[in-house]
Amino acid sequence: MSIIKLDATDSTNSYLRELYTNETVADFTMVIAKKQTHGRGQMGAKWESQDAKNLTFSVFKDLGGFHLESPFAISLVVSLALRKALQSFLIPHLHVKWPNDILSVNKKICGVLIENVIKQQDVTASIIGIGLNVNQIDFEDLPKASSLKQITGIIYDLDEVACAILDQLKYYFEVLEKGNYEALKEAYESCLFRKNKxxxxxxxxxxxxxxxxxxxxxxxxxxxxxxxxxxxxxxxxxxxxxx
Structure with a gap:
């Protein structure tokens, strides 16, 4: 595992994918950027983030030894890892808005973009892009967005939050590797935003x-x-x- 810190890049997912194309990348390598010039979200959406106030990073996960029930298993792992990490900072009312947005008090605080590497129809690796609103408090024209600081009033150490997320990603991928897909799915569904409403x-x-x-x-x-x-x-x- 290694952590690569960048002042700026177009997209941490793109940076990590290019790195993987050109050299061997260690499992759970993390690329963190203070600024993304072309951050991306689900369905091609643009991810906006104020420089150095939030976490914009990507994690490389080697899946060569995994038997995935479905690529959605990666979404389960990432969603649960994010929620558990944020719970450790006492962020309240955390839910997962399908498929993998993280909400607190019904406001979006985190978006995820998962890009899989597929060889011979098998997912062999995954690049997990995460954008987490941490210390930003101004979200002009984004009424459904919020941040950890906006919710709790606390200023957070970005490295501490990133390491907590990485630790939980390792834990939940270990759960997945042991074949506990149904348990992960059940845990995911238990925190699904607006379930049964x-x-x-x-x-x-x-x-x-x-x-x-x-x-x-x-x-x-x-x-x-x-x-x-x-x-x-x-x-x-x-x-x-x-x-």
Missing amino acids: PSTFEDAEGLQFSGFIKGVSNIGNLKVLLEDNIVKEFDLKELTLLY
């Missing part, structure tokens, strides 16, 4: 409908209870939760 969704065509989140399938689709007691599964491109 009436919620409003928007589909890919922009149509809104109501339903109840019941959990996730083994491949990571969201299971929603609709009218007439029908449970339907949706993937990330098909559904947006409005809240």
